[in-house]
Amino acid sequence: MSGPFADLGRILMVGCGNMGGAMLRRWLDQGLDPAQVTVISPSGRAVPGGVAVINAYDPAAVGTVSTLLLAMKPQQLSAVHAAGLASVRAELLVSILAGVDSATLSSLWPGATVIRAMPNLPVAIGKGVVALHSPAEIDDRARRVAAWMQPLGLVEWIESEGLFDLVTALAGSGPSFTYRFIEALAAAGTALGLPSDQSARLATATVEGAGLLAAEAAETPAVLADQVASPGGSTRAGLNVLDNDAALVSLLTRTLQASENRNREMAAAARA
Ligand SMILES: NC(=O)C1=CN([C@@H]2O[C@H](COP(=O)(O)OP(=O)(O)OC[C@H]3O[C@@H](n4cnc5c(N)ncnc54)[C@H](OP(=O)(O)O)[C@@H]3O)[C@@H](O)[C@H]2O)C=CC1
Ligand SMILES: O=C(O)[C@@H]1CCC=N1
Structure with missing residues (x-):
């Protein structure tokens, strides 16, 4: 496979509601292979385009995860982490959770490259905004995330994490x-x-x-x-x-x- 979805490996997406669902639909429209993605959704509600959905983390069903995408509510973070997700050793951790800072994410998933992403709803038609923040130097893994977000709309790196809550208010909300x-x-x-x-x-x-x-x-x-x-x-x-x-x-x-x-x-x- 080539293009923006190359090298992401297996993607485990935690939550697929209003925002995650809009992102996933757009990626699928733009060529993401549905077989690459597993979604965790406690209700077991159907997700777009033939993507596998499970209602709780199951290492056997999910296999080796390269990219963990957090797309549930910020208030669900500790429950999600405690429900088996702590053991996921993904190389990339991408979070769209409003507020939750990269230090908190790194402490929960040590060893992963953490990228915060703040999308907005018009990503559904490729006219969204995705603000990105990397707490470390922007390296090849971070650039891979930016390429992954490109089909969603305008992608902007936010250098200072201190500005991310404001960016979330302006563009996310x-x-x-x-x-x-x-x-x-x-x-x-x-x-x-x-x-x-x-x-x-x-x-x-x-x-x-x-x-x-x-x-x-x-x-x-x-x-x-x-x-x-x-x-x-x-x-x-x-x-x-x-x-x-x-x-x-x-x-x-x-x-x-x-x-x-x-x-x-x-x-x-x-x-x-
Ligand atoms: N809505 C927006 O425009 C934007 C939202 N965000 C961020 O996106 C995130 C999601 O928001 P939004 O899509 O609006 O919320 P929704 O309520 O629409 O979706 C939440 C999703 O999380 C799932 N979920 C709930 N509990 C768990 C759990 N314990 N384990 C795994 N998944 C769980 C839900 O599954 P089920 O349906 O099965 O219960 C659902 O798929 C938030 O963190 C928010 O800050 C960021 C930018 C814009
Ligand atoms: O309302 C929220 O908390 C999230 C943040 C950006 C849009 N929705």
């Missing part, structure tokens, strides 16, 4: 905040008289188009905003509301701060 914005735009349209289904369609398509243009254009979002807002026109009247006392920036700063704080709390709980 960011789609949720953006969906709220779409809902709020639609709700405002409805409150002012539009039929709700039409307002929802208009809001979703407007955010889709604006996002795609922002990603492709040479201009910054600030310049694009000005291209919409004619001097003395109606957009400027609306922007004045968002910009007054930096209302939107202030709201989003508090939003990211709350999420970052919660990531720190989850990291502390995982260390305890």
